[in-house]
Amino acid sequence: MNKGPFTASVTVVVPAMNEADNLPHVFATLPAWIDEVVLVDGNSSDDTVAVARRLRPDLRVVTQTGRGKGNALIEGFAAASGDIIVMIDADGSTDGREIFSFVAALEDGADFAKGSRYAPGGGSDDISPLRSLGNRALTGLTNWLYGTRYTDLCYGYNAFWARHLDAMGLDCDGFEIETLMNVRAAQAGLLIAEVPSHERSRIHGESNLHAVRDGWRVLRTIVRERFRGAAIPRTQVALAK
Ligand SMILES: Nc1nc2c(ncn2[C@@H]2O[C@H](COP(=O)(O)OP(=O)(O)OP(=O)(O)O)[C@@H](O)[C@H]2O)c(=O)[nH]1
Ligand SMILES: [Mg+2]
Numbered sequence: 001m002n003k004g005p006f007t008a009s010v011t012v013v014v015p016a017m018n019e020a021d022n023l024p025h026v027f028a029t030l031p032a033w034i035d036e037v038v039l040v041d042g043n044s045s046d047d048t049v050a051v052a053r054r055l056r057p058d059l060r061v062v063t064q065t066g067r068g069k070g071n072a073l074i075e076g077f078a079a080a081s082g083d084i085i086v087m088i089d090a091d092g093s094t095d096g097r098e099i100f101s102f103v104a105a106l107e108d109g110a111d112f113a114k115g116s117r118y119a120p121g122g123g124s125d126d127i128s129p130l131r132s133l134g135n136r137a138l139t140g141l142t143n144w145l146y147g148t149r150y151t152d153l154c155y156g157y158n159a160f161w162a163r164h165l166d167a168m169g170l171d172c173d174g175f176e177i178e179t180l181m182n183v184r185a186a187q188a189g190l191l192i193a194e195v196p197s198h199e200r201s202r203i204h205g206e207s208n209l210h211a212v213r214d215g216w217r218v219l220r221t222i223v224r225e226r227f228r229g230a231a232i233p234r235t236q237v238a239l240a241k
Contacts, residue, residue, distance in 0.1 A: 010083070012099065013080055018042075036080065048090075074170050077165055085165075093199050
């Protein structure tokens with residue numbers, strides 16, 4: 001069924017809250033060989049869903065039952081049928097043409113392909129000095145606590161084999177979702193490849209992220225997960241011996 005360059009089937013999950021003006025740009029960048037697109041609507045008050053359906057008649061729409069980007073992604077992942085799940089944003093900041101590199105990294109052997117704006121070849125038109133500083137500090141703390149070598153903790157462009165969803169056991173609501181995925185993937189001993197990615201600016205509309213409130217949620221997640229129980233760090237130690 002998949003006529004693309006890869007053998008695995010690929011689902012793209014797109015959380016969207018009031019992104020009707022951006023979706024035409026976002027969907028235009030999606031490769032033709034994507035098997036499935038799942039849009040998770042955050043009870044938008046604009047015509048996000050109608051626009052999305054018009055652009056992609058084969059679209060699957062999930063209306064999230066809770067609140068926040070984390071809840072939206074978790075419900076979208078549960079609905080995805082592909083072997084590989086790619087998560088992108090609906091505001092025009094993530095370029096669908098990069099999906100090729102993410103899927104290639106997975107087919108080359110990675111379990112989890114993690115986008116990075118700070119890996120060689122990556123970049124950002126969007127990140128403010130405050131967010132950049134916070135992200136670097138939180139990335140450094142994560143690397144110190146988990147023994148990882150991440151260059152970019154809080155970035156919404158990632159892909160993974162759907163079979164690893166159980167290992168991550170995702171359970172959060174907000175913008176800490178990427179952090180939770182990154183630390184649980186590490187704790188589960190998944191092979192993680194960073195993929196350079198160029199983040200663009202949101203095209204229309206307002207950001208839903210609040211640097212201080214969401215930074216605090218990320219910090220709590222990093223610390224809580226590290227001291228939650230020894231099960232996953234033990235795996236890492238075992239691998240390192
Ligand atoms: N379904 C759903 N989507 C959400 C929710 N919050 C954010 N999103 C989507 O998640 C993606 C990222 O959210 P943004 O508001 O762009 O946050 P951000 O990328 O950190 O902020 P900017 O860089 O300023 O754009 C976008 O596609 C949003 O529409 C939510 O509660 N529900
Ligand atoms: Mg954004």
